[in-house]
Amino acid sequence: MSVSENVPTHDLPVQAKASLDEHFGDRVSYSEAIRSQHGRSEAHHAAQLPDAVVFAESSEDVIFVVRLCSAHDIKLTAYGAGTSMEGNAIPLHGGISLDMSRMNHILRVNAEDFDVVVEPGVTRNALNDHLRDQGLFFPVDPGAEATIGGMVSTRASGTNAVRYGTMREAVLGLRVVTADGREIRTARRARKSAAGYDLTRLFVGAEGTLGIITEVTLRLHPIPEVISSAVCSFETLEGAAATVIQAIQCGVPLARAEILDDVAMRAVNRWAKLDYPEKTTLFFEFHGSPSAVAEQVETVKELATGNGGGGFQWSNLPEERARLWKARHEAYYAAVNLRPGAVGWSTDVCVPISRLPECIADTKSDLEAASIPAAILGHVGDGNFHVIFSLDPAAPHEMEEAGAINARLIARALAMDGTCTGEHGVGIGKQEALVDELGDSVDVMRQIKRALDPRGTFNPGKIFAAEH
Incomplete structure (x- = not known):
C-alpha cells in the first residue's frame, strides 16, 4: 500500500504548529514513521499521511485541538487502533490525526446497574479483563483489538451480535466534543428516555464526521453460568x-x-x-x-x-x-x-x-x-x-x-432489501453504494453534517465526499 498521490499533504500553519508544540510537547509528532502509522489501516485503501499526530490524554486536550483546528481551518481525524476496514480513519486531507489510545481509563463500573463508563481509548479486551472479577462482561466482539471509541464510531458488532446486539444497542450515552469546541453529553444512565432527540444514536456510526467522542457509557451483561x-x-x-x-x-x-x-x-x-x-x-x-x-x-x-x-x-x-x-x-x-x-x-x-x-x-x-x-x-x-x-x-x-x-x-x-455494510461502515469505499441504498436520505445526512460541522473539520471525505 503506497501513500496516495491524489490529495497533497499540506504543512500546518506556523502559528498552529507553535501552539501544538507548546501545549503537547513530545505528545505531538511530525515524524514520517508515526504519521505513516496513522495514515493507513487494515483497509486495502491507499494511505494518506497526516501533517501531525497528536496524542490526547484528556477531554481538555481534545477541546484544545478542536478549537485550534477550527481557528486555522485544519482538518481533524480521530484515530483509535487502526483496525477499520473501509479506510474510516485515513486522513484523506492531511491535517491532524488525533490519537485517542492514551485516553484509556475505565472511569466507573456500576455493577448493580450493569453499565460502565470508559474513555474512548479503552480496548474491548482490556475492558473485559477489568470486569471479569465482577461477574460481568461486554459482549460486542468485532474480533480485532479495537478501541471502544472506534467501535462506537463504526457501529461495530461481531460474533456476539446475534444475541447481544451491536454497538447501537450497547451504548447508553456519550460525551462528545463538537466542532465549536464544546463537550456535550448525549444522555444519562437511565435505560430509557424520551427526552428530546436521540443524540447518542446520531454519533454512533458517524465515523468521527460529527464530533470527537471523549467518554462512553456502555451496557454490560452477566457472565453466563x-x-x-x-x-x-x-x-x-x-x-x-x-x-x-x-x-x-x-x-x-x-x-x-x-x-x-x-x-x-x-x-x-x-x-x-x-x-x-x-x-x-x-x-x-x-x-x-x-x-x-x-x-x-x-x-x-x-x-x-x-x-x-x-x-x-x-x-x-x-x-x-x-x-x-x-x-x-x-x-x-x-x-x-x-x-x-x-x-x-x-x-x-x-x-x-x-x-x-x-x-x-x-x-x-x-x-x-x-x-x-x-x-x-x-x-x-x-x-x-x-x-x-x-x-x-x-x-x-x-x-x-x-x-x-x-x-x-x-x-x-x-x-434482497439488505445493506451495503453490516459493520465495516461506509468510510471511503462504499459511498456510491450508500446512495444506491438510501437515495435522498444521504442528502439529509449531508445537511446534518453541515449543521454540526459547517467548516468540514471532522474526518472529511468519509461517508460522502467532502464539500469543503
Whole structure:
C-alpha cells in the first residue's frame, strides 16, 4: 500500500504548529514513521499521511485541538487502533490525526446497574479483563483489538451480535466534543428516555464526521453460568445457513453462529495448524444455565443433522473455547495469507436472514468463477457475512476484479432489501453504494453534517465526499 498521490499533504500553519508544540510537547509528532502509522489501516485503501499526530490524554486536550483546528481551518481525524476496514480513519486531507489510545481509563463500573463508563481509548479486551472479577462482561466482539471509541464510531458488532446486539444497542450515552469546541453529553444512565432527540444514536456510526467522542457509557451483561462451543462441518453452504435460520426460528438463543466456507477453513487450518474438515463449517456458542444450554445444543444438533451437518466437536473448557474462537478471529489474516505477500480486501453485506442462503450461494458461485482466491465468513445469525480477497499488490487487474465482484455482491444484497455494510461502515469505499441504498436520505445526512460541522473539520471525505 503506497501513500496516495491524489490529495497533497499540506504543512500546518506556523502559528498552529507553535501552539501544538507548546501545549503537547513530545505528545505531538511530525515524524514520517508515526504519521505513516496513522495514515493507513487494515483497509486495502491507499494511505494518506497526516501533517501531525497528536496524542490526547484528556477531554481538555481534545477541546484544545478542536478549537485550534477550527481557528486555522485544519482538518481533524480521530484515530483509535487502526483496525477499520473501509479506510474510516485515513486522513484523506492531511491535517491532524488525533490519537485517542492514551485516553484509556475505565472511569466507573456500576455493577448493580450493569453499565460502565470508559474513555474512548479503552480496548474491548482490556475492558473485559477489568470486569471479569465482577461477574460481568461486554459482549460486542468485532474480533480485532479495537478501541471502544472506534467501535462506537463504526457501529461495530461481531460474533456476539446475534444475541447481544451491536454497538447501537450497547451504548447508553456519550460525551462528545463538537466542532465549536464544546463537550456535550448525549444522555444519562437511565435505560430509557424520551427526552428530546436521540443524540447518542446520531454519533454512533458517524465515523468521527460529527464530533470527537471523549467518554462512553456502555451496557454490560452477566457472565453466563455455562458457556458451550461447537464446530460442525456441512456438505453445502446452503445447509449450514439453513441450520442457523431454523435455529433462530425455533427460538434458540444462539450466542454466536459463525460460518466459514471451505476456502476459509483451508486457510484457518494452514494458519493455526488445525485439522478441521475443509468444508463449510459453523462455529456455535451457547450461553445459559446447564439445562438451557443442553437443550439448545440438542436442538441445533438435530437441525444440523437434517441439513447435512456432521462431525460435531463440543467443548465447555475455557482454554479449548479460546483456541476455537482465536482461530475464527484470525480467519481474516489466514485468508489473506493464502498467498505469500498478498494484501487483503475484506468487504461485508447484511441481508434479511431468510435471504441469506440465497445470497451466500450466489456469491459463492461468483467467487468460484473468479481468478483470485477469496473466502466467505460471517455472522450468519444476523444475516451479515464477509468476502475476503487475497490480492497480489503487483497485479492491478486483481484489484479491479475484486472491485467488480464486490459491486455485484452489494447489488445482490440491496436487491434482497439488505445493506451495503453490516459493520465495516461506509468510510471511503462504499459511498456510491450508500446512495444506491438510501437515495435522498444521504442528502439529509449531508445537511446534518453541515449543521454540526459547517467548516468540514471532522474526518472529511468519509461517508460522502467532502464539500469543503
